[in-house]
Amino acid sequence: MKKVRTRFAPSPTGYMHIGNLRTALFTYLIAKQNDGDFILRIEDTDRERYVEGAVDVIYNTLRQCGLNWDEGPDVGGPVGPYIQSERMGMFKKYAEELVEKGEAYYCFCDKERLDGLKAECEAQGKTYSYDRHCRDLSKDEIKARLDAGTPYVIRQKMPLEGSVTFHDELYGDITVECSELEDQILIKTDGMPTYNFANVVDDHLMGITHVVRGNEYLSSAPKYELLYKAFGWEVPTYIHVEHIMKDKQHKLSKRDGDASFEDLINKGYLTEAVVNYIALLGWAPKGEEEIFTLDELIKEFDIQGLSKSPAIFDPLKLKAINAKYIKKLTPEEFEKYATPYIRQTVKRDTDISRICSLLQDRTEVFTDIPEKVDFLDELREYDKALYFNKKNKIDEEKSLKSLKDILPVMEGIDEADWTEENIHDRLFELIAAKEVKNALILLPLRVAVSGKASTPGGGIEISYLIGRQDTLDRIAKGIELLSK
Ligand code: GLU
Numbered sequence: 001m002k003k004v005r006t007r008f009a010p011s012p013t014g015y016m017h018i019g020n021l022r023t024a025l026f027t028y029l030i031a032k033q034n035d036g037d038f039i040l041r042i043e044d045t046d047r048e049r050y051v052e053g054a055v056d057v058i059y060n061t062l063r064q065c066g067l068n069w070d071e072g073p074d075v076g077g078p079v080g081p082y083i084q085s086e087r088m089g090m091f092k093k094y095a096e097e098l099v100e101k102g103e104a105y106y107c108f109c110d111k112e113r114l115d116g117l118k119a120e121c122e123a124q125g126k127t128y129s130y131d132r133h134c135r136d137l138s139k140d141e142i143k144a145r146l147d148a149g150t151p152y153v154i155r156q157k158m159p160l161e162g163s164v165t166f167h168d169e170l171y172g173d174i175t176v177e178c179s180e181l182e183d184q185i186l187i188k189t190d191g192m193p194t195y196n197f198a199n200v201v202d203d204h205l206m207g208i209t210h211v212v213r214g215n216e217y218l219s220s221a222p223k224y225e226l227l228y229k230a231f232g233w234e235v236p237t238y239i240h241v242e243h244i245m246k247d248k249q250h251k252l253s254k255r256d257g258d259a260s261f262e263d264l265i266n267k268g269y270l271t272e273a274v275v276n277y278i279a280l281l282g283w284a285p286k287g288e289e290e291i292f293t294l295d296e297l298i299k300e301f302d303i304q305g306l307s308k309s310p311a312i313f314d315p316l317k318l319k320a321i322n323a324k325y326i327k328k329l330t331p332e333e334f335e336k337y338a339t340p341y342i343r344q345t346v347k348r349d350t351d352i353s354r355i356c357s358l359l360q361d362r363t364e365v366f367t368d369i370p371e372k373v374d375f376l377d378e379l380r381e382y383d384k385a386l387y388f389n390k391k392n393k394i395d396e397e398k399s400l401k402s403l404k405d406i407l408p409v410m411e412g413i414d415e416a417d418w419t420e421e422n423i424h425d426r427l428f429e430l431i432a433a434k435e436v437k438n439a440l441i442l443l444p445l446r447v448a449v450s451g452k453a454s455t456p457g458g459g460i461e462i463s464y465l466i467g468r469q470d471t472l473d474r475i476a477k478g479i480e481l482l483s484k
Contacts, residue, residue, distance in 0.1 A: 002209060003035075003036055003037065003207075003209075004030065004031055004034035004035070004036025004037070004209050004210060005031070005036055005037045005039060005206065005207050005208050005209050005210075006027040006028070006030050006031040006036060006037070006038055006039065006208065006209065006210045006211075006212070007027065007038075007039040007040070007041050007203070007206060007208050007211070008023065008024040008027045008028070008038070008039070008040055008041070008062075008067075008069070009041045009042075009043045009199070009202075009213075010024070010042065010043065010058050011042075011043045011044065011046060012042060012044050012051060012054030012055045012057070012058060013051060013054060014051035014053070014054040014057060015054075015057060015254060015259075015260040015261075015262060016057060016058065016061040016260055016261040016262065017252070017254065017259050017260055017261075018244055018252060018259055018260065018261060018264070018278055018281075018313070019214060019243065019244045019252070019259075020214075021061065021065065021261050021278060022241070022244065022278045022279075022281055022282070023212050023213060023214065023241065024062060024065075024067055025065070025067060025275060025278060025279060025297075026212045026239070026241065026279075026283070026301070026306075027210070027212045028067045029279075029297055029298055029301040030210050030212065030301070030303070031070075031210075032298045033298050033299065033301060036209070037070040037071060038067070038068075038069050038070050039069060039070065039071045039072060039077070039079075039082070039206060039208070040058075040062070040069040040071070040072030040073065040082060041072070041082050041083075041084065041202060041206065042055055042058065042073055042082065042083045042084060043084045043195075043198075043199070044083060044084055044085045045084050045085055045088070045192070045193075045195065045198060046195070055073070057262075059074065061261050061262075064271050065261075065271055065274075065275050065294075066275070066294045067294075079205060079206045079207065084198060084202065087198070087202065088192050088193070088198075090201070090205075091186075091187065091192070091193035091197060091198055091201055092154075092187055092191055092193075094197075094201050094231070095154040095186045095187045095193070095197065096154070097231070098154075098156070098157075098186070098230055098231070099154060101230065102157065103156070103157050103230035103231075104154050104155060104156050104157055104186060104230070105134060105135055105137070105154070105155055105157055105183075106134065106137070106142055106145075106146070106152045106153075106154060107130075107133070107134040107135075107152060107153050107154070107155045107183075107185075108134055108137075108145050108150050108151070108152045109130075109133055109134060110151070113133070114130070117130070117131060129182045130155070130182055130183055132183055134155075135155075135157060135183065151189045152189065153185045153186075153187060153188055153189055154185070154186045154187040155183040155184065155185055155186065156183055156184050156185075156186055156223070156226065156227065156230070157183060157230075158178055158181040158182070158183050158184075158223075158226060159178040159226070160178065160179065161178060161179060162177075162178050163175050163176060163177050163178060164176055164178055164181075164222045164225055164226055165225075166221050166222055166224070166225035166235070166238070167235075167238070168218070168221065168238045168239065168240050169237055169238065169239045169303050169306075170239055170240060170241070170303070170306050170308060171218070171240065171308065174218075174221070174222070176222040178226075181222060181223060181226070184196065184223055185197075196220055196223060196224065196227075197227070199224075200224050200227045200228065203236055204228075204231070204233045208236050209236050209237060210236055210237045210239065211236050211237070211238050211239065212239045212241060213238075213239075213240060213241070214240070214241060214243065215240040215241060215242055215243065216243075217240060218240045221238060221240070239303060239306070241282055241306060242282050242307060242308060242309060242310045242311060243310045243311075244281050244282070244310070244311050244312075244313050245310045245311065245312050245313065246312075246313055247312065248312070252313055261274065264318075267365060267367055268322075268341070268365035268366030268367030268368070268369075269318065269322050269365060269366075270322055270325045270326065270329075270337070272293065272294075272325050273318070273321050273322040273324070273325040273326075274318070274322075275294060275297075276290075276291060276292055276293075276297075276321055276325070277317065277318045277321050277322075279292065279297050279301070280317075281311040281313065282306060282307045282310075282311040283301065283305050283306050283307065284305045284307065285300050285305060286300070286302075286305065290321070291321065291324055319364045319365055320364070322364055322365055323363065323364040323365075326360065326363050326364070326366075327360065327361060329360070331353070331356065331357060331360070334356055334359075334360045335352065335353060335356045337366055338356050338359060338360075338363070338366060338369055339352055339356070341366045341367065341369035341370055342355055342356070342359075342369055342370070342373055344369075344370040345370040345371070345373055345374040345376075345377060346373050346374075346376045346377055347377055348376065348377050348466075350376065350465050350466070350467075351464070351465060354420070354461065354464070354465060355373060355376070355456070355457075355465060358456040358457035358461055359372065359373070359456045362456055372455075372456055373456065375450045375451055375452055375455065375462075376462070376465055376466055379449075379450070379451045379470075379474050379477065380451050381451075382447070382451035382452070382481075384396055384481050384482055384484075386447045386451070386452070386453050387399035387443075387444055387447050387478075387482065389439070389443055392437070392439040392440070392443060394439065394440060394443055394444065396482050397482075398440060398444075399443075399444035399447070399478075399482055400479065400482035400483065402440055402441050402444040402445070403444055403445070403448055403475055403478050403479050403482065404479060405430060405434065405441070406427070406430070406441060406444075406445055406448075406475060407472070407475050407476065407479065409426050409427060409429075409430050410423070410426075410463070410468070410471055410472055410475065411472060412426065413426055413468065415468050418464065418467065418468045419464065420460060420461060420464040423460050423463050423464055424460050427441055427442070427445075427459075427460060441459075442458055442459050442460070443459070444459075444478070445458075445459030445460075445463070445475070446458050446459035446462065447478065448474050448475050448477070448478030449462045449463050449466060449470075449471055449474045449475070450462050451474075
């Protein structure tokens with residue numbers, strides 16, 4: 001069997017759209033599950049769209065996601081160069097080969113003539129298509145014009161009748177009437193290839209066996225098929241994947257700040273979670289399990305599981321998956337990721353590791369963290385209704401009584417003994433002495449020291465984290481509020 005070789009062929013646009021990253025991932029998975037090669041080819045021939053540093057965004061994103069390429073611009077390989085703009089001189093001879101074979105022709109129509117044609121079509125309400133004016137020029141005529149240095153393009157000679165059928169792994173056989181296909185330009189006046197031509201020739205020269213691409217290319221596929229046939233080359237397996245949508249009507253767009261890999265990382269998602277999630281966009285695993293590492297995806301992924309309907313980007317699902325990945329982090333890893341987010345709102349000198357251990361199980365995305373711990377530095381004004389707890393039958397009056405009992409207990413612990421263990425033990429002595437339920441002491445304490453009804457950690461942990469003086473001040477404030 002032929003060695004599987006797949007390629008990711010991004011155009012450097014300056015950011016990595018989630019859809020492109022998914023294409024890269026699927027392409028990578030197909031290569032790796034077949035012990036094949038994954039190739040990176042940069043399609044940078046559209047100089048108008050060229051963005052400085054954009055190639056680095058591609059390198060960095062792929063590496064960060066673990067999608068390491070076997071051949072590519074920076075690592076080299078046997079079929080380079082891997083940057084399309086460095087290959088530009090290679091294409092003309094292939095187009096000339098097609099001219100020899102009668103599968104392509106020189107077209108000398110100048111801009112004026114073509115503009116005229118376009119205007120005519122427009123006036124008649126027709127879509128413009130080149131009228132094949134130069135398709136049947138005589139050999140002598142062609143020679144004379146070439147000798148005279150008349151500028152020309154090379155066009156593909158589409159069959160005038162019949163149909164062309166191409167196969168897509170997902171969509172099956174698709175048949176198109178040849179008469180609908182324009183004699184497309186392969187080589188432009190400047191001798192450079194058009195995008196479609198370069199793409200086909202490059203895939204062939206690089207020995208690509210599988211092409212995964214967005215289905216916006218589906219309509220060009222018949223032309224590709226005819227090109228391969230004209231050359232007598234083997235057609236790779238094509239897999240056109242559906243778009244990723246924000247909702248039923250709208251595509252994910254860069255403008256909304258939700259379309260790129262970087263956007264998601266900036267929003268506090270873990271790389272592994274993003275990779276896992278995008279694998280599920282348009283692909284359904286066989287079983288119930290949806291959490292897969294990259295290595296597991298290599299084993300699980302199969303083309304049959306791909307969907308023909310657009311995938312809807314579901315932020316809640318991404319969040320849920322991210323939470324699972326966060327839970328799996330070691331405490332050290334979690335601390336490394338979480339600390340900058342904690343430090344956005346917590347500037348005080350405190351036990352960051354302890355905050356992390358309280359947060360890890362209740363963090364879905366890192367960007368939720370600053371707001372969750374903001375009370376550690378500063379107690380904001382809060383409503384005394386927070387002390388009311390129906391389930392535990394605690395009201396404001398009982399809370400006031402509890403805080404009055406707690407205050408002297410806390411005062412009794414010296415600064416030097418201010419540990420979580422000591423606070424815990426003294427409060428439980430109080431609970432035992434008063435013969436009350438834990439909640440009656442601990443819930444009012446939590447509200448008093450945090451000003452919130454729900455916090456990472458309870459009253460004991462928070463008291464420890466904010467220190468003795470702040471704890472006493474905040475309890476006193478609670479007493480004052482409840483005495484009003
Ligand atoms: N350079 C194209 C893009 O970024 C890729 C087309 C293909 O994969 O064939 O959309």
